[in-house]
Amino acid sequence: MPQQKPKRCIDKMGRIVIPNDLRKSVGLEVGDEVSFEISGKGILIIPVTKHCAFCNSKHDLVEFCDKFVCKSCVRELKMM
Numbered sequence: 184m185p186q187q188k189p190k191r192c193i194d195k196m197g198r199i200v201i202p203n204d205l206r207k208s209v210g211l212e213v214g215d216e217v218s219f220e221i222s223g224k225g226i227l228i229i230p231v232t233k234h235c236a237f238c239n240s241k242h243d244l245v246e247f248c249d250k251f252v253c254k255s256c257v258r259e260l261k262m263m
């Protein structure tokens with residue numbers, strides 16, 4: 184039996200809720216940033232990967248020159 188694709192309604196503000204299982208399957212968490220791209224007759228929602236440029240941590244990030252660095256790595260850099 185073919186699996187049904189999840190459907191959601193767009194609210195008055197243009198918002199939709201991305202189904203939890205889809206968010207989990209691509210690793211999206213609350214507060215993550217996404218970008219949008221037209222694809223044929225649809226719209227692709229693409230996760231914007233924010234992680235530390237040194238250790239790949241996704242937590243406690245600060246932005247510096249279009250890169251992200253976690254606070255732990257910032258502390259280590261300050262000690263150099």
Ligand SMILES: [Zn+2]
Pocket residue numbers: 235236237238239240252253254255256257
């Ligand atoms: Zn780091």
